[in-house]
Amino acid sequence: MTTSSWGGGGGGGGGAVRLWCCGLLLMLLSGGGGAAAQRPPAYKTLSGKAPLVIAKGGFSGVFPDSSQNAYVFALSSTSGDTTLWCDVQLTKDGVGICLRDLLMNNCTSIKQAYPAGEKAYIVNGQRSKGWFPIDYTISSLQSVILTQAIWSRTDKFDFAYLPILAVTNVTDFAKSSSVWLNIEHDIFYRQHGLNMTKYILSISKGGSVQYISSPELGFLQSISGRVNRKTKLVFRFLDATSSDPSSNQTYGYLLSNLTFIKTVASGIMVPKEYIWPVTTNNYIQPAKSIVRDAHSAGLEIYASDFANDRTIPYNYSYDPLEEYLHFVASDNFSVDGVLSEFPLTAAAAIGCFTNLNVSSKTDHGSPLIISHNGASGDYPDCTDLAYQKAVDDGADVIDCSIQMTSDGVPVCMSSINLFDTTNVQRTSFSNRASIFKDIQPTPGIFTFNLTWAEISSSDLRPKISSPESIYYLVRNPVYRNAGNFFRLSDFLTFAKDKDLSGIMIIIKNAVFMANSLGFDVVDSVTKALSDAGYNNQTTKAKEVMIQSEDSAVLVNLKQLETKYKLVYTLPSTIGDASASSLVDVKKFADAVIVERESIFPESQGFIMKETNLVKDLRSAGLAIYAQVFRNEFVSPPWDFFSDVTVEINSYVQLVNIDGIITDFPKTVRRYKMNSCTGLGVNMPSYMNPAEIGVLAQLLNGSQAQPPALAPMPVLNSSDVTEPPFPSAAPKNAPGGAANGSTPAPGASPSGSQAAAVMRAGILPMVTALFASLLI
Ligand SMILES: *[C@@H]1O[C@H](CO)[C@@H](O)[C@H](O)[C@H]1NC(C)=O
Ligand SMILES: *[C@@H]1O[C@H](CO)[C@@H](O)[C@H](O)[C@H]1NC(C)=O
Ligand SMILES: *[C@@H]1O[C@H](CO)[C@@H](O)[C@H](O)[C@H]1NC(C)=O
Ligand SMILES: *[C@@H]1O[C@H](CO)[C@@H](O)[C@H](O)[C@H]1NC(C)=O
Ligand SMILES: *[C@@H]1O[C@H](CO)[C@@H](O)[C@H](O)[C@H]1NC(C)=O
Ligand SMILES: *[C@@H]1O[C@H](CO)[C@@H](O)[C@H](O)[C@H]1NC(C)=O
Ligand SMILES: *[C@@H]1O[C@H](CO)[C@@H](O)[C@H](O)[C@H]1NC(C)=O
Numbered sequence: 001m002t003t004s005s006w007g008g009g010g011g012g013g014g015g016a017v018r019l020w021c022c023g024l025l026l027m028l029l030s031g032g033g034g035a036a037a038q039r040p041p042a043y044k045t046l047s048g049k050a051p052l053v054i055a056k057g058g059f060s061g062v063f064p065d066s067s068q069n070a071y072v073f074a075l076s077s078t079s080g081d082t083t084l085w086c087d088v089q090l091t092k093d094g095v096g097i098c099l100r101d102l103l104m105n106n107c108t109s110i111k112q113a114y115p116a117g118e119k120a121y122i123v124n125g126q127r128s129k130g131w132f133p134i135d136y137t138i139s140s141l142q143s144v145i146l147t148q149a150i151w152s153r154t155d156k157f158d159f160a161y162l163p164i165l166a167v168t169n170v171t172d173f174a175k176s177s178s179v180w181l182n183i184e185h186d187i188f189y190r191q192h193g194l195n196m197t198k199y200i201l202s203i204s205k206g207g208s209v210q211y212i213s214s215p216e217l218g219f220l221q222s223i224s225g226r227v228n229r230k231t232k233l234v235f236r237f238l239d240a241t242s243s244d245p246s247s248n249q250t251y252g253y254l255l256s257n258l259t260f261i262k263t264v265a266s267g268i269m270v271p272k273e274y275i276w277p278v279t280t281n282n283y284i285q286p287a288k289s290i291v292r293d294a295h296s297a298g299l300e301i302y303a304s305d306f307a308n309d310r311t312i313p314y315n316y317s318y319d320p321l322e323e324y325l326h327f328v329a330s331d332n333f334s335v336d337g338v339l340s341e342f343p344l345t346a347a348a349a350i351g352c353f354t355n356l357n358v359s360s361k362t363d364h365g366s367p368l369i370i371s372h373n374g375a376s377g378d379y380p381d382c383t384d385l386a387y388q389k390a391v392d393d394g395a396d397v398i399d400c401s402i403q404m405t406s407d408g409v410p411v412c413m414s415s416i417n418l419f420d421t422t423n424v425q426r427t428s429f430s431n432r433a434s435i436f437k438d439i440q441p442t443p444g445i446f447t448f449n450l451t452w453a454e455i456s457s458s459d460l461r462p463k464i465s466s467p468e469s470i471y472y473l474v475r476n477p478v479y480r481n482a483g484n485f486f487r488l489s490d491f492l493t494f495a496k497d498k499d500l501s502g503i504m505i506i507i508k509n510a511v512f513m514a515n516s517l518g519f520d521v522v523d524s525v526t527k528a529l530s531d532a533g534y535n536n537q538t539t540k541a542k543e544v545m546i547q548s549e550d551s552a553v554l555v556n557l558k559q560l561e562t563k564y565k566l567v568y569t570l571p572s573t574i575g576d577a578s579a580s581s582l583v584d585v586k587k588f589a590d591a592v593i594v595e596r597e598s599i600f601p602e603s604q605g606f607i608m609k610e611t612n613l614v615k616d617l618r619s620a621g622l623a624i625y626a627q628v629f630r631n632e633f634v635s636p637p638w639d640f641f642s643d644v645t646v647e648i649n650s651y652v653q654l655v656n657i658d659g660i661i662t663d664f665p666k667t668v669r670r671y672k673m674n675s676c677t678g679l680g681v682n683m684p685s686y687m688n689p690a691e692i693g694v695l696a697q698l699l700n701g702s703q704a705q706p707p708a709l710a711p712m713p714v715l716n717s718s719d720v721t722e723p724p725f726p727s728a729a730p731k732n733a734p735g736g737a738a739n740g741s742t743p744a745p746g747a748s749p750s751g752s753q754a755a756a757v758m759r760a761g762i763l764p765m766v767t768a769l770f771a772s773l774l775i
């Protein structure tokens with residue numbers, strides 16, 4: 001069976017096993033499969049050719065490992081530039097099948113098909129319990145389907161009911177692409193009367209298998225010289241302290257004898273930590289010399305264990321592409337290939353992101369890279385370190401969210417509540433909690449309850465943000481309390497001589513601050529800008545953007561006839577905007593900020609459609625900035641394959657977004673510098689944008705279909721119209737503090753009582769495990 005015979009088929013096989021229509025799989029990325037990217041001439045691989053992308057069980061990061069869908073999509077999403085990896089297991093009747101584990105429990109439906117089939121066997125000296133392929137003939141496995149083995153991935157694609165594949169099915173799919181067979185358990189199969197050597201020799205005769213790997217040196221010796229001459233043998237290193245059961249030597253020991261390995265194999269595969277060692281607290285250490293050692297022994301070296309949705313060392317800022325670049329485009333070396341469950345990201349890293357001139361600055365062209373609290377993915381929000389990193393990483397615009405101190409100093413901070421941004425509950429200011437219903441229903445310690453001297457004192461430390469902590473993803477622990485806050489004046493001075501196209505100042509809670517605290521924030525901001533010379537500055541002119549979700553603030557600024565660019569933040573849930581509301585917005589704003597989900601709304605992590613919002617905003621002549629882009633793999637919807645670069649690429653190519661607001665400016669900057677999106681018809685398929693809604697369409701009609709979207713409100717004129725901005729009541733004037741700030745009954749904000757409320761009510765929400773990292 002060849003790919004073309006099922007390419008257009010719908011429904012597919014009968015009986016217990018039903019196949020999806022496969023045509024859709026080819027459309028997950030829009031546009032045709034272009035040619036591979038023009039390769040920069042030299043890679044520091046052994047051959048000098050581009051490193052190989054090896055798709056482990058196909059695109060197993062999305063579809064069940066070793067399934068037809070996983071293999072087909074691995075090829076279609078990478079212009080066929082991928083080697084298909086199959087973990088070979090043998091059935092009772094000696095047929096080779098592809099399955100990620102010797103135990104079938106997690107990667108198939110075997111438990112449901114044969115509930116009584118559990119057995120215990122000795123595997124490499126260890127007793128192991130579960131369902132083993134040696135107990136089933138190929139025909140008895142017809143009723144078993146492949147399932148997603150990794151708990152953090154969606155299991156919805158299990159409902160495609162995909163059958164277990166024979167090794168020969170995979171060599172058929174591969175057509176002109178290459179196939180890599182990995183044999184983990186030759187000794188085990190031999191102990192059960194099955195001859196893996198014989199099977200592999202029979203299958204590799206045709207020459208469709210280009211690579212054979214095994215962690216058992218004895219197995220490679222048994223086929224060495226007996227396979228097709230073009231087939232490369234690769235010795236696979238496992239954990240350094242474990243032993244190769246065929247030689248009883250540890251992998252760590254075998255590593256010291258590469259010249260011996262070379263007599264059997266033409267390459268080695270190592271876990272990625274062999275190359276870039278990782279500390280117990282998950283930071284990488286300087287690279288080992290292993291790549292150079294292997295190359296000087298004449299061995300190719302492949303790195304394993306890449307996946308976009310696994311925790312990677314903090315040095316990579318949660319960006320899987322950055323990790324690949326350390327292996328394929330390091331200053332000193334390149335591995336000869338990477339084994340990945342998300343081959344698209346690996347292919348893009350190699351084809352479009354190596355050999356970029358990182359010292360060339362961006363031109364500040366579209367899309368604008370707008371920081372979100374500075375480079376808050378790497379350092380605590382709005383600190384000097386976060387802003388410096390944003391500048392170093394090539395942000396075009398840095399942002400400051402204005403909060404006010406009790407002595408009326410405007411400062412940059414992502415939240416009005418110091419619980420969110422500092423360790424305040426561990427300081428002498430912990431008794432300053434109060435409740436302000438206009439801000440939040442629970443107690444907080446607010447910036448306006450501390451002076452600037454107190455906020456900048458060494459007792460109070462900034463705290464790194466953790467927007468994905470419910471998934472146990474915390475940010476850069478080494479710097480979790482590093483840096484110092486900026487006053488607005490410090491921020492303006494800092495930004496002045498930096499290579500930025502502009503700054504963005506964000507005004508929130510202005511009405512509350514005017515009515516309840518007597519602060520005129522708009523006035524404070526305009527005064528600070530003029531004091532810092534942003535009004536009369538002629539050289540290195542920076543665009544000043546002022547952002548608010550309150551139209552009254554922008555209307556007020558518009559009346560002042562400043563040169564500032566006014567940016568309106570749209571409500572987070574809207575899916576469209578009425579024509580009349582846009583006429584109103586246009587009166588006071590030049591640009592708008594929208595949430596990502598207002599453009600591509602999701603249901604259970606699947607994008608369901610593209611809304612009309614962008615089209616309507618654009619026809620009103622408004623620039624559109626989308627927020628907030630985050631690298632953590634849980635942030636993009638499934639459609640972007642846990643890779644924020646795919647997400648950014650899709651917003652750029654599909655909706656031509658004018659600005660990207662991000663916690664990780666470096667990732668966006670590198671995207672803007674890629675060497676592929678300018679290639680026109682020659683752009684490789686892995687740089688095509690995702691095809692919106694196709695994953696959900698794949699599930700259409702199955703039990704796994706995500707629920708329909710709830711209706712999204714349409715922005716209307718009444719949303720946009722607010723009462724005029726109040727003039728600030730003088731501070732401490734009678735009635736000033738009382739207006740809208742009455743503390744909740746029984747929750748006196750004074751002293752340790754409130755602190756007790758806070759500890760009881762808030763801290764338990766942080767899991768005990770991560771409390772120490774978050775605070
Ligand atoms: C199955 O998955 C669970 C959870 O991820 C894991 O603990 C277990 O070791 C896996 N079992 C096998 C046989 O892979
Ligand atoms: C796998 O190969 C077998 C034998 O050639 C064939 O009957 C079957 O249809 C193939 N399965 C798929 C999904 O291509
Ligand atoms: C397994 O098959 C190979 C190749 O046919 C053969 O050389 C070898 O002796 C066989 N091993 C056993 C234990 O039968
Ligand atoms: C390795 O150790 C096992 C168990 O002790 C033994 O059965 C086997 O013969 C040994 N193999 C070699 C090559 O020494
Ligand atoms: C490398 O392995 C071979 C075969 O086991 C052995 O003869 C040789 O002494 C080893 N060399 C070193 C340096 O350990
Ligand atoms: C990784 O990050 C840590 C913490 O910032 C740093 O100490 C270390 O040098 C980094 N590793 C490399 C290889 O740069
Ligand atoms: C990489 O190259 C740099 C500069 O050439 C050198 O200092 C460093 O030791 C090299 N690292 C390795 C692992 O070879």
Ligand SMILES: *[C@@H]1O[C@H](CO)[C@@H](O)[C@H](O)[C@H]1NC(C)=O
Nearest residue numbers: 355356357358359360361362
């Ligand atoms: C990299 O960019 C810088 C700045 O634009 C330029 O001066 C330099 O020549 C570039 N290097 C290469 C190798 O193109």
Ligand SMILES: *[C@@H]1O[C@H](CO)[C@@H](O)[C@H](O)[C@H]1NC(C)=O
Nearest residue numbers: 432433434448449737749750
């Ligand atoms: C915080 O500041 C507000 C406004 O000035 C004031 O009403 C409140 O009493 C203060 N709370 C504490 C605990 O100092």
Ligand SMILES: *[C@@H]1O[C@H](CO)[C@@H](O)[C@H](O)[C@H]1NC(C)=O
Nearest residue numbers: 530531532533534535536537
């Ligand atoms: C810009 O304005 C500031 C404050 O208004 C003033 O101190 C400064 O001298 C002005 N600079 C120029 C070049 O006019």
Ligand SMILES: *[C@@H]1O[C@H](CO)[C@@H](O)[C@H](O)[C@H]1NC(C)=O
Nearest residue numbers: 608693696697698699700701
């Ligand atoms: C699902 O299929 C139905 C009927 O074929 C179609 O009307 C609907 O638009 C599809 N939904 C999606 C999300 O593709």
Ligand SMILES: *[C@@H]1O[C@H](CO)[C@@H](O)[C@H](O)[C@H]1NC(C)=O
Nearest residue numbers: 571713714715716717718719
């Ligand atoms: C405007 O939208 C709000 C909520 O977004 C809704 O309550 C209100 O009824 C809408 N008004 C009109 C005139 O559609």
